[in-house]
Amino acid sequence: MTSALHDDTDPGTDDRIQEARLWRDNGWTAKxxxxxxxxGWAVAMIKDGEAEPALVGPWTMGRDKKNPKPLDVAAFNTLVKTASEVxxxxxxxxHAMYHKSYTVSEGEHRIVVTLDIVPDEDNPHALLxxxxxLGERLAQVRVPPTFKLTRASAAAWVADEFRKPA
Structure with missing residues (x-):
């Protein structure tokens, strides 16, 4: 084991690693x-606590055209920025897939109707x-995750005095 690797259970250790093919800092690991x-070579960017890389991309060959170019501060920072954006x-x-929202008018009042899908493996559902x-909740009902929220279905729910849709 190299000196850069250590026992993560020791709270006094520094998690920073800066090696040619492994760089760890600020919650990210580049391999x-x-x-x-x-x-060729590739680089994988893994956020601490995640099992899968957030980003995998090609990596530059070194001068000898056999080995990869070593990681450095500038490259690592660029990789962190790119992986964070991904x-x-x-x-x-x-968020766009699991959250829909429409504003409808009921008389002189404006009402925001939202659908939040809860992709639970055992019990998927949605909250309408x-x-x-003013942001005060007027109603909330549980609906199937397949419920389609449209401007028309939102207006119909409001007009039906927030009864659970069929």
Missing amino acids: VIKNEDDD LRRHEQQL SAEDA
Whole structure:
């Protein structure tokens, strides 16, 4: 075991590793790995606590054209920025997929109707909610995760005095 590797159970140790093919800092690990598809190299960016890499991409060959270029501070920081952006986009996509919202008018009142899908493996469901313009909850009902929230279905739910949709 190299001196850069250590027992993570010791609270006094520093988790920073700065090696040619392994770099760990600020909650991220970069690993330069052999690209199984060809003779080149790849780099995997893994966020601490995650099992799968957030980003895997090609890595530059070194001067000898056989070994990978060593990791350095600038490359690591660029990789962290890129991997963070990939995660941010993924989170935005999930939010858009699991959260829908429409504003409907009921008389002089504006009501925001939202559908939040809960992708639970054992009990998937969705919560259909209504709030007034001040953010006060007017109603919330549990619906199937397949419920389609549209402007029309939101208006119909409000007009039906927030009864659970059939």
